[in-house]
Amino acid sequence: MTMHDAAKMLPARVAVLTVSDRCSRGEAADTSGPALVAMARERLGADVVATACVADEVEAIGAQLRMWACEAPAPDLVLTTGGTGLAPRDVTPEATAAVLERRHEGLLELARRRCYKKTPRTYLSRGEAGTLARTLIINLPGSQRGATEMLEALLDILPHAIETLRGDVQDDGRGEVVRHER
Ligand SMILES: Nc1ncnc2c1ncn2[C@@H]1O[C@H](COP(=O)(O)OP(=O)(O)OP(=O)(O)O)[C@@H](O)[C@H]1O
Numbered sequence: 622m623t624m625h626d627a628a629k630m631l632p633a634r635v636a637v638l639t640v641s642d643r644c645s646r647g648e649a650a651d652t653s654g655p656a657l658v659a660m661a662r663e664r665l666g667a668d669v670v671a672t673a674c675v676a677d678e679v680e681a682i683g684a685q686l687r688m689w690a691c692e693a694p695a696p697d698l699v700l701t702t703g704g705t706g707l708a709p710r711d712v713t714p715e716a717t718a719a720v721l722e723r724r725h726e727g728l729l730e731l732a733r734r735r736c737y738k739k740t741p742r743t744y745l746s747r748g749e750a751g752t753l754a755r756t757l758i759i760n761l762p763g764s765q766r767g768a769t770e771m772l773e774a775l776l777d778i779l780p781h782a783i784e785t786l787r788g789d790v791q792d793d794g795r796g797e798v799v800r801h802e803r
């Protein structure tokens with residue numbers, strides 16, 4: 622999908638969840654969440670419909686993801702930032718896997734592959750991606766640099782992923798796209 626095609630679709634509804642013990646306690650400033658919000662608005666033309674910050678707790682992360690995906694209308698895309706590494710309290714991938722109905726390993730496989738050109742550290746992030754109802758959830762790293770690099774690596778395919786999840790298009794993934802009128 623080209624930028625021209627992306628402009629034809631209804632704006633993506635995006636929510637951003639920051640997962641950080643320190644940010645949730647007010648001991649550190651959350652810069653990654655706001656950076657993702659700005660990228661979603663400026664680069665995806667998205668409506669950012671919700672943001673939240675929770676501690677690195679499986680229950681809190683899962684509850685927020687479920688709540689957003691059950692809303693009507695639900696966000697098309699939820700980006701999480703933080704808690705994806707190997708530190709003992711990093712549980713975002715486990716919390717996300719527990720709520721996903723369909724896993725989508727390829728999305729982050731592509732992001733890691735692209736980011737690897739800059740740093741092999743991209744493979745330290747254990748993030749998950751997949752769908753819950755009509756919402757695509759993607760785990761991104763906690764550092765602002767890691768989070769924005771990973772999102773940057775997915776920007777070109779996200780509009781088409783969202784359109785497909787909405788059921789707005791039928792195509793063979795490469796060429797002609799048939800759009801359904803709403
Ligand atoms: N929301 C955030 N905004 C800015 N920087 C962050 C954020 N979350 C983490 N970082 C930074 O990312 C790096 C990785 O930190 P760490 O793995 O401890 O983060 P985390 O597990 O995602 O969050 P926390 O430790 O606060 O629960 C650190 O430099 C940390 O300061």
Ligand SMILES: Nc1nc2c(c(=O)[nH]1)N[C@H]1C(S)=C(S)[C@@H](COP(=O)(O)O)O[C@H]1N2
Nearest residue numbers: 703704705706736742743746762763767770
């Ligand atoms: N693209 C990219 N991905 C990245 C990084 C980075 O600098 N660039 N940092 C990594 C590092 S150092 C860690 S520890 C993991 C996990 O981060 P988290 O626990 O804050 O989610 O994300 C990784 N992913």
